[in-house]
Amino acid sequence: MCNYKMIIFILCLTESATLAGQSVAGQIPLTLEIREGFIQKALQLREAGNFSAAIDQLDSILSAQGNDAPTLLLKGDLLAQDYQFDEAVNTYQDLLALDYEKTITQINLSYALFMNHKPSQALPYARGAWQRDTTNAGAIVNYFNALLWNLETRKAAAFLSNYGAGLEPDRLLVMQARLYTTSGNYQGGLKYYDSLASNYPNKYYIREYIEVLLAKKEIRQSANLLEHSRQYFTSNECHTIEQKIQAARMQNVGTSFSYFKDVAKNFRIEKSAWWLQSQDRAYRFGVRTGSSTLFSSQQSNSRTLYAGLTISEKWSSAWSGQTDISLQRISSQENQIFTTVTGKQSLEFRPNDRRTFGLSFSSDILDFTSTLLGKNIRSNNVGYLTHIMLNGKIGMYSQGSWGTISDGNEKLQFFGSLYHLFSSQPLLKAGINFSALHFSEDKIISYFSPNQFLSTELFGDYRTAQLGSSRLYLNTQAAVGMQRIEGREWEPTLRLEAELNFQINRFESSLKYSTSNVASRAGTGYKYQRLTYKLIWKW
Structure with a gap:
């Protein structure tokens, strides 16, 4: 009897707490009419571009x-439109468990994963959506995109x-544009995009065309395209695109500080400022x-003051160049100026x-040590x-030079690399x-002037956004290998670079640390460490 009364008492308490919670929250039973009102209001806000309120x-x-x-x-669609891709992924994954519109859900989930920098995770969902309905045009386009x-x-x-073959002409055209662009044939890709924007003008195609132009640094062309297509965008959408164009048009000023030290106790401190x-x-x-x-280490020192001019030339979409000229005033401890x-x-x-493919000519003063700089030796x-990239993932890089030095020496140098690109977002190579x-x-x-120096190394390169923030980036590269100097025994090498970048508003800063015992990477041939800090302001 006591147990029965206790159960009744607990049930009463539970019911009272539930009613009290509803009273506090002010909840009203959700009828079909009220639900439809929320839906219609969300659609109106979506049309106005106010996605968070929707x-x-x-x-x-x-x-x-x-x-x-x-x-x-x-909600998943609105989160994606509001660039909240983390939340969009979670929402679509919750929806998959309900087995509702699974093809559409998998399509949208794969896109959200891609925009969240996880293309490899997006591919299985895109493939699954297409395999579920091989005639669905959206699934065909999405799986094609996921492959790219x-x-x-x-x-x-x-x-x-x-x-x-069975797709609508505009969809086929945009797929061809994406294929050409991703395959490296950007000139062919831009022709397809131009045809697409001219014959099938809508905001999605035009916005994609603008973003491709910005990626190719065709800034004026992208601005002209927006100016002639404003009628297809809301004011908020125009503002977003204008911000991207404005960011590409920014000039910048910056300053940097660098500290260098090698095991032979050669030190270098560099300070610079620039405008671009x-x-x-x-x-x-x-x-x-x-x-x-x-x-x-011999307690000698030298100082260089310099002022330089840089000109980046762009003669066409394929031909470019760069000119660097520097006037230097060098003074050494021996009072040589x-x-x-x-x-x-x-x-x-x-x-x-x-x-x-590139060619270059350079003329420099050897400045690896304080004593060497004072000798005014020119190279x-x-x-x-x-x-050359053989396909989208395998590439070959080669760089070499021949030089004459004013002390009578001559130099031949070669560097070659064969690499595999595992991922582009994040970059893993x-x-x-x-x-x-x-x-x-x-x-x-x-x-350091050996008659023969050889080295080989295995390297890895990783670059990605960190801590879930698009403002903080980490770039790292590490390599291990072997080197041989003048026919002596092979010896192990280690090279490491790590750079942390932070962006907020118009400011950008970076801190980079590098170390290496590869003899050819420093003019002295010694193991070294370098720390560099940069601060940039754009406007």
Whole structure:
């Protein structure tokens, strides 16, 4: 009897607490009419571009009916439009468990994962949506896109050839534009995008075309396209695109500080400041000024003051170049003071995104140590570079130079790399590097000048956004290998670089640490450490 009364008492308490909670929350029973009112209000806010307020309307439904599948589907779409891709992924994953509109849900989930920088995770969902309904046009386009996100361009081309015939002309055109662009043929891709925007103008195609133009630094063309297409966008959408164009047009000023030390106790402290024009011009000018102070273990020091001019030239979509000229005033502890000019001119031919060829000429003063800088020894070099990607993931890079030095020496240098790109978002790359160095006069001891130097290394490169924030980035590269100097025994090498970048509003800062015992990477041939800090302001 006592137990029965206790159960009744607990049930009464529970019911009272429930009623009290409803009273506090002010909840009203969710009828079909009230639910439809929330839906219609959310659609109106969506049309006006106020996605966060539209999501709040849907949350009013989901707070009472958490398993309302149609509302979850609409919320996922709104979250994606509001660039809340983390939350969109969670919403679509919840929806998958309800087995509602599974094809559409998998399509949307794969897109949200891609936009959340997880293309490899997006691919299985895109494939699953297409396999569930192989005639669904949306599933066909989405699976094709997912192949491109993962740089599977050959598979994407074959898939388009087999399953693209029944698609509407505009969808087929945008798929061809994406295929050409991702495959590196940006000129062909831009022609398809231009045809798409002209024949099938809508905001989605035009916005994609603008973003591709911005990625290729065709800033004026992207601005003109927006100006002639404003009628297709809401004011909020226009503002978002204008911000991207404005960001590409910003000029910047910056300052940097660098500290260098090697095991032979050679120190270098560098300070510099610069200004750089915006990149929406054929000739982009920049100026730089700064100082470099060298200290050595022999308690000698030297100082360089310099002012320089940089011109980045863009003659066409394929041809570009860069000119660097620097006026230097060098003073050493021996009271030697002289003024000199150094510089570099480079020329680059890039017929598509997977083929790059370049030539360069440079003239510098050897400044590896304080004593060496005071000797005013000049090095003139002619160099080349090639970068060829065999497909979307395997690439070859080669760089070499021949130089003459005013002390009678000559130098030959070669660097080659074969790598595999595992992922682009985040970037994950690994491969093998080879390098060789030869000097005609190997008896010189004031700088590293071996008759024969060989090295090889395995490297990995990783770059991604960190801590879930788009403002904080980490770039790292590590390599282990072997090197051989003048026919001696092979010895192990280690190289490490780590750079942390932070962006907020118009400010950008970075802190980079690097260390290496690869002899050819420092003019002294010794193991070194370097720390560099940069601060940039854009406007």
